[in-house]
Amino acid sequence: MSARLRLIAIVALFVIVVVALSVGSGNRRDMSVPEKVLVEVLATFQEGLMGSARSVEDLWRGYFFLIGLREENEALKKAQARLRGQVDQLREAGQANERLRKLLNFKSENDYTVLGARVISWDPSAWFKSVIINRGSEDGLRPGLPVVTDEGVIGRVVGVSPRFAKVLLMIDYNSSIDAIVRRTRVRGILAGRSEKTCLLKYVLKNDEVSKDDVLVTSGLDGIFPGGLTLGTVSRVKAMGPAIFLEVDVTPAVDFKRIEEVLVLIREEPLF
Amino acid sequence: MKEDVRIQPLSIKGWLYCLLTGFIVLLFQGSIEGWLIPDGFGPDLSLILVLYLGLFAPLHSGALIVTALGFFKDVSGGGAFGVHPGIFLVIFLLEGQLRQKIDPAAPWYQMLYIGAFTLVSGSMVWLSFYLLGGPSPAPPETFSNPMFAYLLSCLLTAGVGPIFFWLFDLIVPWFGLRTEAES
Numbered sequence: 001m002s003a004r005l006r007l008i009a010i011v012a013l014f015v016i017v018v019v020a021l022s023v024g025s026g027n028r029r030d031m032s033v034p035e036k037v038l039v040e041v042l043a044t045f046q047e048g049l050m051g052s053a054r055s056v057e058d059l060w061r062g063y064f065f066l067i068g069l070r071e072e073n074e075a076l077k078k079a080q081a082r083l084r085g086q087v088d089q090l091r092e093a094g095q096a097n098e099r100l101r102k103l104l105n106f107k108s109e110n111d112y113t114v115l116g117a118r119v120i121s122w123d124p125s126a127w128f129k130s131v132i133i134n135r136g137s138e139d140g141l142r143p144g145l146p147v148v149t150d151e152g153v154i155g156r157v158v159g160v161s162p163r164f165a166k167v168l169l170m171i172d173y174n175s176s177i178d179a180i181v182r183r184t185r186v187r188g189i190l191a192g193r194s195e196k197t198c199l200l201k202y203v204l205k206n207d208e209v210s211k212d213d214v215l216v217t218s219g220l221d222g223i224f225p226g227g228l229t230l231g232t233v234s235r236v237k238a239m240g241p242a243i244f245l246e247v248d249v250t251p252a253v254d255f256k257r258i259e260e261v262l263v264l265i266r267e268e269p270l271f
Numbered sequence: 272m273k274e275d276v277r278i279q280p281l282s283i284k285g286w287l288y289c290l291l292t293g294f295i296v297l298l299f300q301g302s303i304e305g306w307l308i309p310d311g312f313g314p315d316l317s318l319i320l321v322l323y324l325g326l327f328a329p330l331h332s333g334a335l336i337v338t339a340l341g342f343f344k345d346v347s348g349g350g351a352f353g354v355h356p357g358i359f360l361v362i363f364l365l366e367g368q369l370r371q372k373i374d375p376a377a378p379w380y381q382m383l384y385i386g387a388f389t390l391v392s393g394s395m396v397w398l399s400f401y402l403l404g405g406p407s408p409a410p411p412e413t414f415s416n417p418m419f420a421y422l423l424s425c426l427l428t429a430g431v432g433p434i435f436f437w438l439f440d441l442i443v444p445w446f447g448l449r450t451e452a453e454s
Contacts, residue, residue: 009335010330010334013338014360017341017353042346050302053306121301123349124301124304124344127393128348128349132301132347172349
């Protein structure tokens with residue numbers, strides 16, 4: 001190939017990359033067909049690989065770490081009995097709540113189907129925070145659905161293929177969640193930064209926010225239902241003459257160890 | 272690394288083996304590596320493969336292959352689509368300018384080479400997002416010190432790089448990049 005043709009080919013490649021960047025940095029609704037095909041193929045192998053790895057891990061834990069198993073079993077039985085009592089109490093409270101809501105003619109805010117999923121791969125780049133889970137459009141998933149665990153918010157679905165879905169974690173720099181401080185109802189936008197710290201933006205200097213305040217979803221962004229735990233305020237700092245405070249938040253979820261997640265499927269979007 | 276390897280045009284089989292190797296590397300990097308090293312500062316194996324191809328692959332086919340690898344990486348993860356193809360392509364072309372002048376045969380030399388390009392790659396990620404006008408992604412955070420964690424990641428990539436160069440050396444004949452003695 002002549003030098004001129006090589007140069008043209010290289011320039012063409014750069015043009016393709018720039019176009020991809022222009023399209024990719026915009027607000028894409030879902031993955032394109034080639035992306036879906038690639039994710040399907042890649043994730044199928046990753047699912048198999050992770051399944052094998054987890055089997056080996058379970059074998060290791062099951063047969064080689066039996067020390068303290070009896071004590072742990074007893075402790076768990078006691079905890080289970082205590083929790084059963086609490087569940088009964090909560091069930092009563094829930095039923096009373098439902099009755100009151102009916103009386104006041106409120107629509108239930110939790111019209112979600114909960115679908116369990118397993119994380120099968122992590123973002124290969126250390127700079128971005130996303131995972132792929134083993135549920136896709138065949139299971140009713142679509143972009144924009146919230147993903148949570150019992151600890152709190154994980155993120156939201158940003159792309160689906162037939163059997164897998166890509167989840168943007170709340171700690172990713174691209175993530176923004178409408179949040180409120182549970183104690184004072186101060187509102188802000190929680191922006192992802194890293195596994196240990198997120199940033200609560202647009203909190204005015206006069207707003208009441210302090211360390212250890214719990215942050216929850218406001219339910220006003222049309223994606224996450226209200227009241228889901230996001231994290232805890234770790235630092236509040238006034239930055240000189242700026243009108244906003246700098247508020248650091250420690251995520252409630254330990255993102256290093258997420259394995260199983262829950263996808264909240266709502267029949268219709270909130271807005 | 273074989274000192275007498277010459278740049279040969281890639282056959283169809285060579286293309287397939289290069290892309291398959293990249294696919295397997297990403298497969299491993301996204302699953303097992305992410306599971307074993309959850310902090311996110313594991314070695315960037317896809318970058319190691321790009322650096323290896325930069326030393327061996329012909330210009331036009333190598334550029335296409337590393338661009339494709341970049342797209343694979345973007346599709347399997349988050350971030351703006353198109354960042355890694357651009358970075359891999361620039362790194363490949365930079366190596367093309369250097370490969371006539373250097374020959375990182377010794378492992379310690381390979382570590383320096385890979386470590387330097389890992390730093391370049393990280394800087395380019397920051398630069399690309401600065402140019403795109405968005406917030407900058409945070410580097411992997413461990414020990415509450417992002418820069419320390421990022422340097423640790425570079426060291427780890429540089430440390431395991433020679434091992435993967437050796438592995439890729441073993442399958443160079445499959446790529447179709449034969450030595451003068453074998454061709």
